[in-house]
Amino acid sequence: MEQPAIKHVAVIGAGAWGTALARHLAEKQIPVCLWAHEPEVVRAIQLGRENTVYLPDVLLPPTLSVTNVLADAIAGADCLIFAVPSHVARAVLSRIAVLLPQPIPLVSATKGIEEETLALVTQVMQAVLPAHMQGSLLVLSGPSFASEVSRGKPTALCLAGQDAGVVKAIQALFMTPNFRVYADDDLIGVQLGGALKNVMALAAGVVDGLELGHNARAALITRGLAEMIRLGVAMGADPRTFYGLSGVGDLILTCTGPLSRNHSVGVRLGKGERLEGILASMQAVAEGVRTAKAALDLALRCGVDMPIVQEVNAVLFADKACRQAVGDLMEREAKGEKSPS
């Protein structure tokens, strides 16, 4: 289906990522209204053109307006970018559902799995907004630190959706010489990649916090990818998706980049801090903590072996010592590299 050009965008969620995406579109002279949950974020942007809470030191252009009234953010929008953390996705979508007069493209930029239902964000969207056809639901994912995107550093992402015309229109909406978007149609694979890489980033952080070296980190990333593909295939994803930007691309970035919140939580765990203390010290969200539980439940549901995910859960929620978790992974019975467990 051919989709008319997008003229006005609502970005829902003014954390680091929502703000960076809103800024990116506003710099392209596309009118954008950003919805922020916190009134202090609205005030900071209105007074100083800066989201001092979640994306400091980035100037926001006048084409970007901000509000904490959802109805005002959505009014007149012909596309909605959804960038709130997964644990509040359903609540925010339920408020949006009563405000949207007709279906428009909904692009999820959230990376996570709903803990209670194990649903991916587009599945939550379908449940909460049943009038929205599958073709109007899209996912933008891949290696993208908000702080780099908001400084115009070159970034490549993938955009998944099941209506090629809608995907093409949203791809064109985002593309700039420094922001390259590849089209895809694997909603499940792209979302699983973006969610599960956060769990692997926690594990990679633990490896770095324990100073176990580059070999260990490379092994973790590679075996983490094998787990992601196993679960993805069991859930109907195309295994090739995991070799793309939303899989390997984001795994490399998040497992090696010091800018990753998930990786830095893992480093602090590896150095002996307790999870509660780490989370209490952060305003930003490390999605991998909640996703670790959801991923383990999905693995059990699908009958898939995910030993790294299992050990991350033991460290996060059962007080298992990081060194013991690494030892238990290393001492599993001998296996073939392509074996299904």
Ligand SMILES: NC(=O)c1ccc[n+]([C@@H]2O[C@H](COP(=O)([O-])OP(=O)(O)OC[C@H]3O[C@@H](n4cnc5c(N)ncnc54)[C@H](O)[C@@H]3O)[C@@H](O)[C@H]2O)c1
């Ligand atoms: N930060 C990045 O570089 C980046 C890049 C790609 C994807 N993401 C994903 O984007 C999503 C949002 O992350 P972020 O980094 O923008 O957030 P953040 O950690 O910078 O900020 C937290 C966000 O949660 C919101 N929030 C907290 N409680 C809320 C509530 N009750 N209702 C509504 N909103 C509430 C805050 O307003 C804020 O927008 C996550 O799924 C993340 O994995 C982040």
Ligand SMILES: O=P(O)(O)OC[C@H](O)CO
């Ligand atoms: O800082 P993190 O760990 O939430 O990662 C941010 C993005 O998902 C990287 O692509």
